[in-house]
Amino acid sequence: MRRVFADAAKFPLMALDAAGQEGRALLFFHKSYWDNKKLIRENGELKSGLLEVEELQKENARLRALLDLRQKLDYETIPASVIGRDFGVFRSYLVLDQGRAAGIKTYSPVMTSAGLVGKVLETGQFSCKVILLNDPDLAVPAKDARSGEQGLVSGSLDGRCKLRFLDVNSDVTEGDLIVTSGLNMTYPAGIPIGRVKMVGTESSGLSKFAVIDPVLNLSCLDEVLIVTSFKHD
Numbered sequence: 001m002r003r004v005f006a007d008a009a010k011f012p013l014m015a016l017d018a019a020g021q022e023g024r025a026l027l028f029f030h031k032s033y034w035d036n037k038k039l040i041r042e043n044g045e046l047k048s049g050l051l052e053v054e055e056l057q058k059e060n061a062r063l064r065a066l067l068d069l070r071q072k073l074d075y076e077t078i079p080a081s082v083i084g085r086d087f088g089v090f091r092s093y094l095v096l097d098q099g100r101a102a103g104i105k106t107y108s109p110v111m112t113s114a115g116l117v118g119k120v121l122e123t124g125q126f127s128c129k130v131i132l133l134n135d136p137d138l139a140v141p142a143k144d145a146r147s148g149e150q151g152l153v154s155g156s157l158d159g160r161c162k163l164r165f166l167d168v169n170s171d172v173t174e175g176d177l178i179v180t181s182g183l184n185m186t187y188p189a190g191i192p193i194g195r196v197k198m199v200g201t202e203s204s205g206l207s208k209f210a211v212i213d214p215v216l217n218l219s220c221l222d223e224v225l226i227v228t229s230f231k232h233d
Contacts, residue, residue: 075188077225078102080110086129091157092219093121094130098226104128107186109227115192115215116140116180117224128226132218133193134159141183142193147171150181153193153212161194166208172199178212188227 084095098104100123110117110130118138122129131138134155142153142163149170151163163178176196182189194212201208 075227076229077111077227078104080128080224080226082221082224083127091132091135091155094118094132094221094224096128096130096224096226097126099124099126099128101125103228104226105228109187109191110224111191111227112216112221112224115194116187117216117218117221119186120226130224133214133216134161134218140187140193141181142178143181144170144172144196145177145179147176150183151210153178159218160197161212161214163196163210163212164207166210168201168205168207170208172196172208172210174198176210178210 078098080096080098082094083097086093086095094110094117096110104120104123106120106123108120110119116133118130118132118135120128121131132155133140133153136155136157138155140153141150143150144163147170149166149172151165153161153163155161163172166172174196178193178196180187180189180191180193192215194214197211197213199208199210
């Protein structure tokens, strides 16, 4: 009988032990759940911090490139930040944070360390509006940096540019770099514009044209330089 009662007493003890284990498991699961939530939050904060640091590094690199470029140029420039875009029916314009108060004038060229952006179209007291290189209404005297062949660059609605009015026997080939020619006083000579994508002949057969991919992604600009005057003026 003692053996029977002893065996019978084991079952409640076993049940209590199992319940205790389940309770501890639930508590451990609860603690692990909130620890995991905390780790996820901290991981997100670390990733956000790393992204901010990376963005600051990129911004510093862009600003250093602009500063180095300003020191090398033989004309005066003012740095400006892109603060907005003015979207038209078929095209868009940049809005910069510099205006007449900083000496910005209409038709001033706008560039970066990589190449030409466009020119100032309108000026306010503390901001200005810039027409972009790939706008059909913009025309820039340009030349082939390799061969010296000259023409006029203007934009198109597909975002590319064309070098027009080339001689029918001109030496312009795919991959050539097109730069400003400096034939007028609006754009200084030697600013990169784009690379030749293809060369074709006008329908009249009297001249050639070259389709150009701009060296800049004009939709992803943050900082630019506005040319205010030539140092030799």
